[in-house]
Amino acid sequence: MNSELMIRPIRAEEGAEAKRLIYTVARDLMEPQMSMEEVTAQWDAWGVFSDMDEVQKSFFENGGVFLVTMDGGQMVGTGAFHRYAEGVCELRRISLLLEYQGRGLGYAMVMELLRRARAMGYGKMCLWTNRYKLSRAVAFYHRLGFVDVPHEGADEEELWMEMEIKPPDENFLHTQAQGETGIGPNKGLN
Secondary structure (H helix, E strand, O other), X not given: OOOOEEEEEOOHHHHHHHHHHHHHHHHXXXXXXXXXXXXXXXXXXXXXXXXHHHHHHHOHHHXXXXXXXXXXXXXXXXXXXXXXXXXXXXXXXXXXXXXXXXXXHHHHHHHHHHHHHHHOOOOEEEEEEEOOOOHHHHHHHHHHOOEEEOXXXXXXXXXXEEXXXXXXXXXXXXXXXXXXOOOOOOOOOO
16 A cells, blocks of 8 residues: 555544545445435435444444545545444445545455454454445455345345454454554544
């Protein structure tokens, strides 16, 4: 990666910027025929990205993290997970500006999220995506090792996937809690 590029936890004041980035990427991929105003109004009415209104509560206080990819001072990507069930976290908000795609940044983001999920003791990660409009994402997740799984109540467009993630051994968890590997305990938003 470029020396200007870095992945780090989101800061409290960056929630609105991250939400705008997610809307931009999602509109470009899912509803390019609609204006940003139309997409925002429709998705806000449906509550599609309501978790972004309270990032601290939705992610950090819900057994997860929210990370951003920065290029210098510009936010170019996002990724997060939160607790889904006992021992299972849900991958969320993977977004990367189109001009940054194809450079390994999405892969780096998911690898960092997996590393943090393992350090927090999760044994499985799940996600859902649109099987038709986000076919590149589906292929990406398959390459990472996610497998399709049935999900009660899912509509035709929804594809649920999961991956076993081996939690680290007790010695590794102890060093994580001590902060010896650079991850350290998750303190939430800075």
